[in-house]
Amino acid sequence: MxxxxxxxxxxxxxxxxxxxxxxxxxxxxxxxxxxxxxxxxxxxxxxxxxxxxxxxxxxxxxxxxxxxxxxxxxxxxxxxxxxxxxxxxxxxxxxxxxxxxxxxxxxxxxxxxxxxxVPSPDSRLVRGVVRWAYGIGVTEQQAEALARSNWKRLKLAMTRGRPISRVFAILEKMAQEELPAQRQTKDPDTLSGIRLEDMEGYGEAKEWGLELARDISDWRAGTISWEDVDKGVLLSGPPGTGKTMFARALAASCKVKVIATSYAKWQAKGYLNDFLKAMQRSFKEAKNAAPSILFIDELDAFGSRDGAAGSNASYDIKAINGLLEELDGIEGREGVIVVAACNHPKMVDAAILRAGRLDRHVVISLPDEHAREAIFRMHLHDCLTADDHRDFAAATSGLSGAEIEKITRNARRSARRRRGPITRGDVILHLPFMADIPRIS
Missing domain, CATH: 3.40.50 (Rossmann fold)
Known part of the structure; x- marks a missing residue:
């Protein structure tokens, strides 16, 4: 040393x-x-x-x-x-x-x-380093405890001039306070109960999301810079394909907070000044919570400056310019991933999709039969059989994930009214065609 x-x-x-x-x-x-x-x-x-x-x-x-x-x-x-x-x-x-x-x-x-x-620090090494760095003598047992300690807590607790007894009291208090925090129910706006790993039918979007989760983990660990992390993505697809659910599942897998907003929320008061202030508040909230995901729905409602015309043209152009300014961020937006969703990507202004903004576009299509089976299984919590899930999937061709979720929600409501567990019949009652489904051989 x-x-x-x-x-x-x-x-x-x-x-x-x-x-x-x-x-x-x-x-x-x-x-x-x-x-x-x-x-x-x-x-x-x-x-x-x-x-x-x-x-x-x-x-x-x-x-x-x-x-x-x-x-x-x-x-x-x-x-x-x-x-x-x-x-x-x-x-x-x-x-x-x-x-x-x-x-x-x-x-x-x-x-x-x-x-x-590299060997793990043993008690002998800990005793020598503590004496050298802090001028404190610790016992064999204390050194073993320090060697086993969480290093993040140790960095906070071990400061110069602090008695070793005080260090151990702080470490113990940190450990005690962490236990009830771990048992608390998760805030639904912070972490969804569903993770990307549990979702089927999202193809490229899921692959991108899992890669992002790994990159954010590496960025938190300090092994990569923010420049190596994707800054945003545009999700497009028909209504009900689960774009909002994807954003919440992405936040859960990335272990970050999601701030959900939309064009309609920003425009609630109608005036341009109020619109821009609401937009700025959303980005500020996301920055304060970084690392975080800012989910913006209805991105196509902004339209394109090339197509702006009539009495609303000035409003639309200034709204888009305001969004571009926030996406670029004069002070940067390190730690903030922007996930935007829309039904009509061709209506989105090209400048929003340029490099460094929302330069990745992923299409989320209606779920195929395999994905529908997985969606039923996810929402029914595996309380019915695999054959039931396959039958329900076969009977719901063309339905979106949101429509399937509604079917299972109504089925659970029917089961609650009967004061019994959910059954195959509860689900069938709310399928598009109310007839029993033949078993698939």
């Missing part, structure tokens, strides 16, 4: 522990002029802390915010992650973090000088 300052900006006990662990693991390479090392870290959730520590191992004067010499390898996007590492291998010294030895691609394993396992 002699090569690092106790007063280093951004460093607290977790970073010091990570630095000590990495330094010990890399001791055989400390005198080498060039190397490319793969580090298998013991806890992937702590990778941002290990990145900061690894950069200081490379150069104690290096600002840990610059990550061109250290990277966390994403094994879920192995091909693209390997490509991004290739240029790094040309650096004089490079460190790549991996979650496990199995996550190291064979080609990259051969390219690296070594793959080294």
């Amino acid at each position: 002699k090569n690092i300052s106790r007063d280093r900006d951004g460093f607290s006990l977790p970073e010091f522990l990570a630095y000590a662990s990495i330094s010990g693991a890399m001791r055989p390479f400390t005198r080498a002029n060039r190397y490319s090392i793969g580090l298998v870290v013991p806890d992937w959730d702590r990778r941002v802390t290990y990145i900061r520590a690894a950069l200081v191992v490379l150069d104690r004067e290096l600002n840990f915010r610059f990550r061109d010499q250290v990277r966390a390898f994403d094994d879920e996007k192995a091909e693209s992650s390997t490509d991004s590492v290739l240029d790094m291998l040309q650096n004089t010294k490079t460190i790549i973090l991996f979650k496990s030895a199995e996550a190291v691609p064979s080609d990259l394993r051969h390219a690296l000088d070594a793959v080294v396992h």
Whole structure:
């Protein structure tokens, strides 16, 4: 630890522990002029802390915010992650973090000088680092407790001059307060009960959403910048295809808040000034809640400036200009993903769809039979048989997800009136044709 300052900006006990662990693991390479090392870290959730520590191992004067010499390898996007590492291998010294030895691609394993396992901090290491960094002596039991602690809480609790007894009291209080918070019912405006992983029939939209969830997780962890995250998407399709549900499920998978609004909500008072203020409030709310998803419905209601005519032309043009200004954001909108929905994408002004705004367009079509079966299963909570779900799907060709949800909602209402569990007959009663469905052989 002699090569690092106790007063280093951004460093607290977790970073010091990570630095000590990495330094010990890399001791055989400390005198080498060039190397490319793969580090298998013991806890992937702590990778941002290990990145900061690894950069200081490379150069104690290096600002840990610059990550061109250290990277966390994403094994879920192995091909693209390997490509991004290739240029790094040309650096004089490079460190790549991996979650496990199995996550190291064979080609990259051969390219690296070594793959080294970083040990978890043990009580002996913790006692030494705490004494060095804070001048505090801790017992064996206290050191073991600190080694097991959540590093985010530890960073908040362990400050200079604070007695160790006070540190443990704060850690205990943080842990106690987290338990009831975990048991609280989720705010329906924050997280939907349905996640993208549970949804069928969304094709490209689902693939994009799951990729976005991974990118937001990486951005939160500090392994990618906001420039690497998609800023927005336009969803189009017939009414009832589940565009709003998709936005809520996307927020649930991304573990972010969703702020839902629409052209009609912004225009509620009619006057242009009120419209623009309402729009600005929605974007501000999303920025304050970042990372978040701002869902804008009825985007096609804005129209296009090219087609603006008549007495409302000035209103429409200024409304679109106001939206473009918010999408660009003079102060940026880091952490805000804009998901817009419409029925008629050709009516949307071309400038809204330019790069950096809503430059990705995904069409959500009416669900096919397989998707309808999955939608019935999702809304009925698997309380009926697989044959029932297939039969209902076969009988609802051409219906949207919203129409299927209405059928299941009415079926549950019928079951409540009978004071009994939902049955096949309850669903059939509310299908488009009220006749029993023959079994599909």
